[in-house]
Amino acid sequence: MEQLTKEQFIKAFKAQLHTDYLVDNSEATAEEHFRTLGKLIKQYVMSDWLRQRDEIIKEQKKTAYYFSIEFLPGKMLQTNLLNLGIYDLVAEALAEINVDLNILVEAERDMALGNGGLGRLASCFMDSLPTIGAPGFGNGIRYKYGLFKQRIVNGYQIELPDAWLPSEGSVWETKKPHSAVDVKIYGSVYLTPQEDGVLKPVYENVKTLHAVPYDVIQIGFNNGVVNNLRLWDVELPEKYELDYQTLADRRRVEDITSFLYPDDSSRDGQAMRLIQEYFMVSAGLQTIVSSYAKMQLPMEKIHEKVAVHINDTHPAMAVPELMRILMDDYGVDWDDAWATTTQVMSYTNHTVLSEALEKWDAGLFKEIVPRIHQIVGEIDRKFVKEWAGKVDTGIIERTRIVQNNQIHMANLAIIGGHSVNGVAKLHTELLIEDVLKEFYILFPEKFNNKTNGIAQRRWSQIANPGMSALLDDLIGKDWRSNIHELSKLEEQLTNSDVQSSFYQVKQANKQKLADYVKKTLDIALPVDAIFDVQVKRLHAYKRQLLNVMHIIKLYQDLKANPELDMTPRVFIFGAKAAPGYHFAKSVIKVINELANLINYDTSLNDKLKVVFLENYNVSLAELIVPAADVSEQISTAGKEASGTSNMKFMMNGALTLATLDGANIEIKDAVGEDNIVIFGMDKDAVYAHYDKHDYNSRAIYESDQTIKRVVDAFIDGTIPNTHYEGHEIWDALVSYNDEYFLLEDFTDYAEKQAYISELYQDKHKWQAKVIKNIANSGRFSSDDTVEGYAKEIWGIL
Ligand code: H53
Numbered sequence: 001m002e003q004l005t006k007e008q009f010i011k012a013f014k015a016q017l018h019t020d021y022l023v024d025n026s027e028a029t030a031e032e033h034f035r036t037l038g039k040l041i042k043q044y045v046m047s048d049w050l051r052q053r054d055e056i057i058k059e060q061k062k063t064a065y066y067f068s069i070e071f072l073p074g075k076m077l078q079t080n081l082l083n084l085g086i087y088d089l090v091a092e093a094l095a096e097i098n099v100d101l102n103i104l105v106e107a108e109r110d111m112a113l114g115n116g117g118l119g120r121l122a123s124c125f126m127d128s129l130p131t132i133g134a135p136g137f138g139n140g141i142r143y144k145y146g147l148f149k150q151r152i153v154n155g156y157q158i159e160l161p162d163a164w165l166p167s168e169g170s171v172w173e174t175k176k177p178h179s180a181v182d183v184k185i186y187g188s189v190y191l192t193p194q195e196d197g198v199l200k201p202v203y204e205n206v207k208t209l210h211a212v213p214y215d216v217i218q219i220g221f222n223n224g225v226v227n228n229l230r231l232w233d234v235e236l237p238e239k240y241e242l243d244y245q246t247l248a249d250r251r252r253v254e255d256i257t258s259f260l261y262p263d264d265s266s267r268d269g270q271a272m273r274l275i276q277e278y279f280m281v282s283a284g285l286q287t288i289v290s291s292y293a294k295m296q297l298p299m300e301k302i303h304e305k306v307a308v309h310i311n312d313t314h315p316a317m318a319v320p321e322l323m324r325i326l327m328d329d330y331g332v333d334w335d336d337a338w339a340t341t342t343q344v345m346s347y348t349n350h351t352v353l354s355e356a357l358e359k360w361d362a363g364l365f366k367e368i369v370p371r372i373h374q375i376v377g378e379i380d381r382k383f384v385k386e387w388a389g390k391v392d393t394g395i396i397e398r399t400r401i402v403q404n405n406q407i408h409m410a411n412l413a414i415i416g417g418h419s420v421n422g423v424a425k426l427h428t429e430l431l432i433e434d435v436l437k438e439f440y441i442l443f444p445e446k447f448n449n450k451t452n453g454i455a456q457r458r459w460s461q462i463a464n465p466g467m468s469a470l471l472d473d474l475i476g477k478d479w480r481s482n483i484h485e486l487s488k489l490e491e492q493l494t495n496s497d498v499q500s501s502f503y504q505v506k507q508a509n510k511q512k513l514a515d516y517v518k519k520t521l522d523i524a525l526p527v528d529a530i531f532d533v534q535v536k537r538l539h540a541y542k543r544q545l546l547n548v549m550h551i552i553k554l555y556q557d558l559k560a561n562p563e564l565d566m567t568p569r570v571f572i573f574g575a576k577a578a579p580g581y582h583f584a585k586s587v588i589k590v591i592n593e594l595a596n597l598i599n600y601d602t603s604l605n606d607k608l609k610v611v612f613l614e615n616y617n618v619s620l621a622e623l624i625v626p627a628a629d630v631s632e633q634i635s636t637a638g639k640e641a642s643g644t645s646n647m648k649f650m651m652n653g654a655l656t657l658a659t660l661d662g663a664n665i666e667i668k669d670a671v672g673e674d675n676i677v678i679f680g681m682d683k684d685a686v687y688a689h690y691d692k693h694d695y696n697s698r699a700i701y702e703s704d705q706t707i708k709r710v711v712d713a714f715i716d717g718t719i720p721n722t723h724y725e726g727h728e729i730w731d732a733l734v735s736y737n738d739e740y741f742l743l744e745d746f747t748d749y750a751e752k753q754a755y756i757s758e759l760y761q762d763k764h765k766w767q768a769k770v771i772k773n774i775a776n777s778g779r780f781s782s783d784d785t786v787e788g789y790a791k792e793i794w795g796i797l
Helices: 006-021 028-058 077-086 087-096 100-109 118-131 238-243 247-257 272-294 299-304 318-329 334-344 362-369 368-389 391-399 409-415 425-435 437-443 456-462 467-477 483-492 495-521 544-560 583-597 616-625 645-651 663-670 682-690 695-701 705-712 724-736 742-761 763-775 782-794
Strands: 065-066 071-074 110-112 136-141 149-153 156-160 173-175 183-187 190-193 199-204 207-219 226-235 306-311 344-348 360-361 407-408 419-421 445-451 532-533 568-574 608-613 632-633 655-658
Touching: 006 028, 006 087, 006 425, 006 568, 028 077, 028 100, 028 207, 028 226, 028 437, 065 118, 065 655, 065 782, 071 118, 071 616, 077 087, 077 100, 077 456, 087 360, 087 742, 110 368, 118 207, 136 568, 136 782, 156 682, 173 238, 183 272, 190 368, 199 368, 207 238, 226 247, 226 272, 226 391, 238 645, 247 272, 272 306, 272 362, 299 306, 299 334, 299 632, 306 318, 306 334, 306 663, 306 782, 318 334, 318 344, 318 368, 318 409, 318 695, 334 344, 344 409, 344 763, 360 362, 360 608, 362 368, 362 407, 362 495, 362 532, 368 391, 368 409, 391 437, 407 409, 419 425, 425 437, 425 445, 456 467, 456 616, 456 645, 456 724, 456 763, 467 483, 483 763, 495 608, 495 763, 532 616, 532 742, 544 568, 544 705, 544 742, 568 616, 583 724, 608 682, 632 645, 645 655, 645 663, 645 763, 655 663, 655 742, 655 763, 663 763, 682 782, 695 705, 695 724, 695 742, 705 724, 705 742
Parallel strands: 065 136, 065 306, 136 226, 306 344, 344 419, 419 445, 532 568, 532 632, 568 608, 632 655
Antiparallel strands: 071 110, 149 156, 173 207, 183 207, 190 199, 207 226, 360 407
């Protein structure tokens, strides 16, 4: 953007307020101020945005499209100001006219078009792609309701709709009705030979959806690059209005983009989800192919200019949809279409949990997307034919796409693309050795690792201004554009002045969080306590329950000996449970009741506090992460693909308490064993139990008095109002053999927690480790991660 002065900004800001709302600055609401600022930002980047688009067309640049059913940007105002390089200027200019930027920040609604790690990663990539100057665009759905708003009532999770989208639309988006496309679903299709002998599909009784794109600006950091996140909304096509005569018909169409499916761990079997997936994929690909067509290059070479990324299995229909467009709309023959499609497509696997790898009932698939069903059938048939006689038939049967009348979307994405990557070293190893090992036999060259990363600007400069100012003082400002500069802190680990400065920053952040907790929950938190945090989706494998067991142990120890010399602890949880995930909801109830029990027990002398923060989301994370002393990353080894909050905490100077799982291992490699606290079984120990079937949680329960005492607290009335939930948990741990090995890992976990308490007493030692973590966090920048994708997978840099 052009150089901007405060005066120019103030003038433009006031004028825009007048034009849009007919108000003076002093009368306007925070919401009006926010939208006005947002509008100005969009104006400032408009020419860069258009230039980027024109350059791609003119220079015929290869472009990557990141297809994802989830994006989780949170709020965008601060990021946009920062990336544009006008944060301070705008804050000061607004202050001059008595407008507080922080209040405008508050007025923005979180854009929560995602459930958790997957969606947040996609948004970190959206920030990093323009920052590294890569032509990489997002493609997703403009859900009217994002992830549900969580309220806690009597300790239970209540889910409310999250109406994030104002009636005037998001200030960051631009509706593009002229770029709308039609998407066909349902009906039937048959192939009929044309004059030239080529088979053409004929559709009957289809329903046509009108897909309208909304483009959301993605601003690069201080480099004049503006990319695009294209979110699709559905409208009723006027041309086909007779297809939708009743209100109910119309509503069913509107529902397609109404809400995000809040269950990312298992398919809920609804046709609507399948329609959402096809809608997003088809609309996105039709647009991509038609803009490629404008380059007037051969369709068989589309892979030279276009890369499409399948983020998790949800967009896997991109493979047959691109085949369909190339063959049916552009007359490319099967072999050429297949050759180019497989070079266009690449896939990231984000999970080893087999229930999270989507499988669709073939009947439902055929009903909703009949042409895609035909193409998938043909891809499957050719795959089987190609490998017959070359490998064991068992391998073919287990890797083919259609099995037992189910369509395996991961198999489709792997067979139909040229690259499959995991999201942390261990995760990729597990894919190769276990989960996808038979694919690895067939296609070893496709497999690669891309460890996740985080958009460091949001998780340092925006979330932690105190630490950022300190870093400026200590190592200069270059770290703001080159995060690897943080390694300069290595020279200052033991400098006690530096240590005390980091300590003060942390205490201030803890105070800020404590103020929020006081305001929202009316609980006073002692900031000299260790702030021990576990924030993430609630899932059995993430083992929030292990954390709960340790809290119960501390509670029991303190009750038995109120004089116990213990470093005060504040345990902080934030987690949403998928609405249909019963067990996870029981854990939430138990945490809340345990918190009530502990927080109001004066005999504990403030040595222990437990808080469950309602409605965990990106904005709340920005408040919590900088205030953490301890980051809980305690999943059963081998289950968490990567984790990304672990990286955010590390960058903000929390010590990680972790199993050797996901990216925790790489954090350990980065900081060294002495600067992370590792406990529990590693992946080999977990797998040994699987192989030998020798795990016996009841035996542990019966032989270990401490564990027995802790586990019995779930059913002996210790925790009030949890009769039902307590029994459910007790049964999971004892009667049903503790699927995630909490009992086996408990003793080591509790010992390492005790070690942390002791370590915290030695401020010098603690702070040296804190600084060591910050100094080595640069390697988890998503700028570097996407650079890896851009160069090694997409070939766009
Ligand atoms: O993706 C994150 C990982 C994390 C993993 C998460 C994830 C989802 O949020 C949703 C579906 C899915 O298959 C995986 O659980 O470990 O860090 C980004 O890769």
